[in-house]
Amino acid sequence: MKYNKKINYSKNKHCKCGKLIMNNSKQCRKCRCNRINKLPHKINCECASCKSKRGEIKKENHPMYGKHHSEESRKKIKQNHQDLRGKNNGMYGVHRLGKDASGWMGGITKFRYPFKFNDKLKEKIRKRDRYKCQKCGLKQIKLKGFYKKLAVHHIDYNKQNCKSKNLITLCNNCNVKVNYNRDYWYSYFNYIIERIYNV
Numbered sequence: 001m002k003y004n005k006k007i008n009y010s011k012n013k014h015c016k017c018g019k020l021i022m023n024n025s026k027q028c029r030k031c032r033c034n035r036i037n038k039l040p041h042k043i044n045c046e047c048a049s050c051k052s053k054r055g056e057i058k059k060e061n062h063p064m065y066g067k068h069h070s071e072e073s074r075k076k077i078k079q080n081h082q083d084l085r086g087k088n089n090g091m092y093g094v095h096r097l098g099k100d101a102s103g104w105m106g107g108i109t110k111f112r113y114p115f116k117f118n119d120k121l122k123e124k125i126r127k128r129d130r131y132k133c134q135k136c137g138l139k140q141i142k143l144k145g146f147y148k149k150l151a152v153h154h155i156d157y158n159k160q161n162c163k164s165k166n167l168i169t170l171c172n173n174c175n176v177k178v179n180y181n182r183d184y185w186y187s188y189f190n191y192i193i194e195r196i197y198n199v
Helices: 029-038 048-054 071-082 119-128 172-177 182-197
Strands: 009-014 020-022 151-154 167-170
Touching: 020 182, 119 151, 119 167, 151 172, 167 172, 167 182
Parallel strands: none
Antiparallel strands: 009 020, 151 167
C-alpha cells in the first residue's frame, strides 16, 4: 500500500512572525504555543502545564513516583497490546523502502557530494547564517557531544547544486526532520534565503 496523499501548502501564506504555514492554519506552531501559554489562568490552576511550571509534578510530586505496576496490571497491559503484535499490526509487512518510500527522489542518494562542498564552503554558510539553525534557532555554541557543528542543508535536495543560495544552516535534528514533506521545506527555506539576500 502506497502513501501518496499530499498536504496542500500555499507558497504565499505566512504567519505574523513571517514563517510559511499550511493553507488551513492561521498561525505557525510556535505562535500557537505562545498564545496558549499567555492565556490567563487562575492562581491555583489545576492544569498540567501550570502544575509543571510551579514544579508540582516533578520528582516526588509525580503521581507515579516510587510506584510500580503490579504483576496483574502488567499482564493486563500485555494482553491489551497483544492484538497489535505481528500480523495484527496495521504496519506489518509494509516496507516503504526504495521506490515505495515517501522521500524517494529517483535514487540520488547513491551520488556523492562534489569536491566543492567542502569544510570551507560549509563554514562560509554557517558564518552567513550567524552560526544559528534557521529552523529552530539553536546556536552552534550550545551544541555538545559528537555534533559540535551545525549541518549545511541543500534546499533543493540536489547534492550537486552547491551555490550559496541553495545552502542553509540547520542543526542535526532539524536536518533529519526536513527530509520529509520536501515541497513544504523547499518553499520555506527559499523564503528565508530571499529574506537573507533581500531578493
